[in-house]
Amino acid sequence: xxxxxxxxxxxxxxxxxxxxxxxxxxxxxxxxxxxxxxxxxxxxxxxxxxxxxxxxxxxxxxxxxxxxxxxxxxxxxxxxxxxxxxxxxxxxxxxxxxxxxxxxxxxxxxxxxxxxxxxxxxxxxxxxxxxxxxxxxxxxxxxxxxxxxxxxxxxxxxxxxxxxxxxxxxxxxxxxxxxxxxxxxxxxxxxxxxxxxxxxxxxxxxxxxxxxxxxxxxxxxxxxxxxxxxxxxxxxxxxxxxxxxxxxxxxxxxxxxxxxxxxxxxxxxxxxxxxxxxxxxxxxxxxxxxxxxxxxxxxxxxxxxxxxxxxxxxxxxxxxxxxxxxxxxxxxxxxxxxxxxxxxxxxxxxxxxxxxxxxxxxxxxxxxxxxxxxxxxxxxxxxxxxxxxxxxxxxxxxxxxxxxxxxxxxxxxxxxxxxxxxxxxxxxxxxxxxxxxxxxxxxxxxxxxxxxxxxxxxxxxxxxxxxxxxxxxxxxxxxxxxxxxxxxxxxxxxxxxxxxxxxxxxxxxxxxxxxxxxxxxxxxxxxxxxxxxxxxxxxxxxxxxxxxxxxxxxxxxxxxxxxxxxxxxxxxxxxxxxxxxxxxxxxxxxxxxxxxxxxxxxxxxxxxxxxxxxxxxxxxxxxxxxxxxxxxxxxxxxxxxxxxxxxxxxxxxxxxx
Amino acid sequence: xxxxxxxxxxxxxxxxxxxxxxxxxxxxxxxxxxxxxxxxxxxxxxxxxxxxxxxxxxxxxxxxxxxxxxxxxxxxxxxxxxxxxxxxxxxxxxxxxxxxxxxxxxxxxxxxxxxxxxxxxxxxxxxxxxxxxxxxxxxxxxxxxxxxxxxxxxxxxxxxxxxxxxxxxxxxxxxxxxxxxxxxxxxxxxxxxxxxxxxxxxx
Numbered sequence: 001x002x003x004x005x006x007x008x009x010x011x012x013x014x015x016x017x018x019x020x021x022x023x024x025x026x027x028x029x030x031x032x033x034x035x036x037x038x039x040x041x042x043x044x045x046x047x048x049x050x051x052x053x054x055x056x057x058x059x060x061x062x063x064x065x066x067x068x069x070x071x072x073x074x075x076x077x078x079x080x081x082x083x084x085x086x087x088x089x090x091x092x093x094x095x096x097x098x099x100x101x102x103x104x105x106x107x108x109x110x111x112x113x114x115x116x117x118x119x120x121x122x123x124x125x126x127x128x129x130x131x132x133x134x135x136x137x138x139x140x141x142x143x144x145x146x147x148x149x150x151x152x153x154x155x156x157x158x159x160x161x162x163x164x165x166x167x168x169x170x171x172x173x174x175x176x177x178x179x180x181x182x183x184x185x186x187x188x189x190x191x192x193x194x195x196x197x198x199x200x201x202x203x204x205x206x207x208x209x210x211x212x213x214x215x216x217x218x219x220x221x222x223x224x225x226x227x228x229x230x231x232x233x234x235x236x237x238x239x240x241x242x243x244x245x246x247x248x249x250x251x252x253x254x255x256x257x258x259x260x261x262x263x264x265x266x267x268x269x270x271x272x273x274x275x276x277x278x279x280x281x282x283x284x285x286x287x288x289x290x291x292x293x294x295x296x297x298x299x300x301x302x303x304x305x306x307x308x309x310x311x312x313x314x315x316x317x318x319x320x321x322x323x324x325x326x327x328x329x330x331x332x333x334x335x336x337x338x339x340x341x342x343x344x345x346x347x348x349x350x351x352x353x354x355x356x357x358x359x360x361x362x363x364x365x366x367x368x369x370x371x372x373x374x375x376x377x378x379x380x381x382x383x384x385x386x387x388x389x390x391x392x393x394x395x396x397x398x399x400x401x402x403x404x405x406x407x408x409x410x411x412x413x414x415x416x417x418x419x420x421x422x423x424x425x426x427x428x429x430x431x432x433x434x435x436x437x438x439x440x441x442x443x444x445x446x447x448x449x450x451x452x453x454x455x456x457x458x459x460x461x462x463x464x465x466x467x468x469x470x471x472x473x474x475x476x477x478x479x480x481x482x483x484x485x486x487x488x489x490x491x492x493x494x495x496x497x498x499x500x501x502x503x504x505x506x507x508x509x510x511x512x513x514x515x516x517x518x519x520x521x522x523x524x525x526x527x528x529x530x531x532x533x534x535x536x537x538x539x540x541x542x543x544x545x546x547x548x549x550x551x552x553x554x555x556x557x558x559x560x561x562x563x564x565x566x567x568x569x570x571x572x573x574x575x576x577x578x579x580x581x582x583x584x585x586x587x588x589x590x591x592x593x594x595x596x597x598x599x600x601x602x603x604x605x606x607x608x609x610x611x612x613x614x615x616x617x618x619x620x621x622x623x624x625x626x627x628x629x630x631x632x633x634x635x636x637x638x639x640x641x642x643x644x645x646x647x648x649x650x651x652x653x654x655x656x657x
Numbered sequence: 658x659x660x661x662x663x664x665x666x667x668x669x670x671x672x673x674x675x676x677x678x679x680x681x682x683x684x685x686x687x688x689x690x691x692x693x694x695x696x697x698x699x700x701x702x703x704x705x706x707x708x709x710x711x712x713x714x715x716x717x718x719x720x721x722x723x724x725x726x727x728x729x730x731x732x733x734x735x736x737x738x739x740x741x742x743x744x745x746x747x748x749x750x751x752x753x754x755x756x757x758x759x760x761x762x763x764x765x766x767x768x769x770x771x772x773x774x775x776x777x778x779x780x781x782x783x784x785x786x787x788x789x790x791x792x793x794x795x796x797x798x799x800x801x802x803x804x805x806x807x808x809x810x811x812x813x814x815x816x817x818x819x820x821x822x823x824x825x826x827x828x829x830x831x832x833x834x835x836x837x838x839x840x841x842x843x844x845x846x847x848x849x850x851x852x853x854x855x856x857x858x859x860x
Contacts, residue, residue, distance in 0.1 A: 409776055461757070461761040462764035495748075497761075499750070514692075517692055521689050527686065527689070528690060529686070534693045534697060535693050589833045591830035591833055607806065622808075628772065629807050632772075636803075639782055639783050640796060
C-alpha cells in the first residue's frame with residue numbers, strides 16, 4: 001500500500017485535501033501544480049484525469065487508503081482471510097497525520113473561511129470524532145465481512161463465484177448501506193448492526209442531535225449540493241460513507257443520510273453520476289450499447305441492471321468525491337454547468353427508463369451487471385439463440401426445391417411423351433441403314449435351307465418392346481427358309497417372356513442351367529469316357545447344342561452377355577457365324593467385335609428396325625421417342641445454362657468483393 | 658496354412674483351366690467336368706444366397722424393423738412363386754402369364770425411371786462437378802448423339818458430311834474398344850496375380 005501522503009495533495013491556498021489527480025483545488029479552485037514543491041511530497045505523475053484509463057482509475061482505487069481500512073479490518077476479524085490476502089498497512093497511523101495536516105492548514109487559513117465554517121460543528125470534539133468514527137467503521141466492516149463470509153466462498157482469483165471482480169466487491173463493502181438497502185431487510189441477522197443502531201451509535205459518539213434537530217446551517221452546508229440536483233431524487237441512494245478527501249465535517253454521515261434518504265441521500269449519486277459521466281466521456285467509455293434492449297436475455301436481465309454509471313461510480317469514487325466536493329464548493333461554476341448537466345442527466349435517465357423501467361433501488365446487489373458482464377450476457381444470448389440453427393447451409397438444404405424441380409421435369413417428360421403417344425401419329429424411323437444392320441441382313445441371307453441355327457435368348461422384360469419386333473421378323477425369315485431352329489436360354493425369364501413368339505413354332509425354348517458357364521460347358525462338348533456330365537441330364541434334348549450348327553444368333557439386351565459369349569464360348573466354336581439382335585444402348589459395345597469380324601452383324605433396336613422390314617405398327621411410337629430425346633437435350637442444356645448463370649453470379653460477387 | 662490352402666487351390670484351378678484351354682482336344686473332358694462342378698457350386702451358392710435372403714427378411718419382420726413391410730411382400734411373393742411353380746409347373750401358361758403380368762410393367766417402369774434419373778443427373782452434372790474435361794466432353798457427346806439419333810437431320814445429299822457423321826458415330830466404337838481392352842488387361846493382370854499367389858483369394 002502506498003503512502004497516503006502520496007495520494008493526496010493539500011492545497012497551499014486553502015488547506016483543502018485534494019486528490020493527486022486533481023489539477024485544481026476542489027475548495028478554492030486554485031491550481032495545484034506547484035503543490036508538491038511546497039509540500040515537499042514525492043512527485044507523482046500529473047496526468048490529466050481526462051486522459052486516464054479506467055484501469056488507472058481502478059488502480060488508484062486499489063491504492064486508496066480507505067481500501068486498506070477494509071483489509072485491516074479483515075485482518076482483525078480473522079474471517080475471509082482467503083478473500084483478503086493483502087497485508088494491512090499503517091494507514092491508521094497515517095490517517096491522523098494527514099488529518100492533522102488538514103487541520104493545521106485549516107488553522108493557518110482564515111478561520112472564518114469556508115473550510116473552517118464547514119468544520120465548525122465538529123471541530124471541538126475532533127479527536128473523539130476520529131476515534132469514534134474509526135470504531136464505527138470497524139464495526140460496520142466487521143459486520144459486512146461476516147455477512148460476506150457467509151455468502152461467499154473462498155476465492156483464489158480476483159473473481160468470486162458470482163463473477164464479480166475483486167474491485168467491485170471492495171466497492172460494495174465500502175458501501176454497505178447501499179447493499180443493505182438493496183437487500184431484503186428480513187435477511188439481516190440479529191448480530192449485525194442495523195442502520196438505526198449504527199446511526200444512534202454514531203450520533204451518540206459524536207454527541208450530535210438527531211437529523212431533524214440539526215441546525216439549519218449545518219444541514220445547509222452538508223447538503224449544499226442538494227439544491228442543484230433536485231431532479232435526482234428518483235436515483236438509487238448512494239451513501240459515500242467512508243471515503244472522502246475532504247474534511248469529515250463537510251461530509252454527512254451515512255446514517256444521517258440514511259434517515260433523510262427521501263431528500264438528502266440522492267444528491268451524492270447524482271453528483272457522482274455526473275462526475276462519472278464526465279469521466280467516461282473523457283475516457284471514451286460512454287455507454288454505446290444501449291440498443292441492445294431488443295435482445296431477449298438482456299431484456300430479461302435489464303430490469304435488474306444498474307447502469308454502468310452507477311457501478312462505475314463506485315469504481316471511481318475517489319475522483320468522484322473530489323469532483324463532488326469541487327462542485328459543492330464552487331456553486332457558481334456548478335450552476336453554470338447545471339443546465340447541460342441536467343440535460344445529460346435527463347437524457348440518460350430517459351434511456352434508463354426505456355431500458356429498465358424498474359428503478360435501481362429494487363435491484364439486488366448480486367444482480368448488478370457491469371458493462372462487460374452485460375456484453376458477455378449478450379454474447380451468451382446470441383450463442384443460445386443460435387443454438388440449433390445452421391450457420392452453414394448444407395448441400396441438401398434446398399431439398400424441397402430440388403424435389404420440386406425434379407417433379408416438374410418428370411411431369412414435363414411424362415406429359416410430353418403421353419401427349420405425343422395419344423395425339424400424334426406413330427411416324428416412321430427416318431434413320432439410314434447402319435452398316436451393322438446391313439451386315440446382319442446379309443448374314444441372315446446366307447443361311448440356306450436345311451441349315452441349323454441356334455437362337456440364344458437373353459433379354460429382360462424391359463427390353464421386350466425393342467427386341468421382340470426384330471426377333472419376330474427374324475423368326476418369320478427363318479421359317480420361310482425351312483431352317484432347323486434351336487432356341488435356348490440361360491435366363492429363366494425368357495421362358496415365359498418369349499413363349500408367345502414360339503407358340504406356333506416347332507422349336508421349343510430350352511433352359512440351359514449355369515448361365516455362361518453352362519454354355520461354356522456345352523461348348524467344350526467333349527464328354528468324358530467314364531460317363532455323362534451333370535449338365536447333360538439337365539438339358540431336355542440333346543445336350544450337344546452346337547452340333548451341326550452353322551449360325552448362332554444372340555438375342556440379348558446385355559452387352560456383357562455378348563462379350564462373355566464372344567470371349568469365352570466362341571473360341572470353342574470358331575466355325576460358327578455369330579450375329580446379334582440387341583438394343584440401341586448395348587450396340588456401341590458390340591461395335592469392336594463387329595469391326596474385328598467376330599460378329600457378322602447386329603441390329604440394334606428401333607434404329608435398325610427398318611433394315612429388317614419391321615412394320616411401324618410393331619415398333620414403339622417414333623414421335624414419342626423423338627419427344628423424349630428432345631426433352632433430354634433441353635434438360636442437358638438447362639443444366640449448362642444454370643451452371644453458367646451460377647458462375648456469372650459468383651464472379652460478380654467476387655468482383656464486388 | 659489356411660491361407661496357403663486356398664491359395665494353392667486357386668493357383669491349381671487357374672493352371673488347370675489354362676492347360677485345358679491350350680491343350681483343348683485332350684483336356685476338354687476334364688474342363689467340362691470342372692465346369693460342371695463349378696455350375697453345381699454356383700447353384701449351391703445361389704441357393705445359400707436365397708436362403709440367407711429369406712432368413713434376413715424373416716428376421717426383419719420378426720424384429721418389426723423399419724421397412725419390414727417390404728420384407729413381407731418379398732417373402733410372400735417368393736413363396737407364392739415357389740408354390741405355384743411346383744404345383745402348376747414352370748411351363749404352365751397361366752403361371753407364365755401371371756409372371757408376365759407382374760414383371761413386364763415393373764421392368765418397363767424401371768427403364769422409364771432410369772430415363773428420369775439420367776435427366777436429373779444431366780441437370781445436376783455441371784452444378785456438382787463443375788467445368789471439367791469429363792463434364793464438357795460428356796455434354797458435347799451427349800448433345801451430339803442425341804441430336805443425331807433424333808432422325809431429323811439426314812446427310813445423304815452431302816457425302817463429305819455423311820462421312821464426317823460416320824466418323825463421329827464411330828467414336829463410341831473407339832471408346833468401347835478402349836473399355837474392352839482395359840477390361841481384358843485387368844482380367845489378365847488379375848489372373849496372373851492369382852496364379853503367382855500375390856492375390857489372396859480370401860481377402
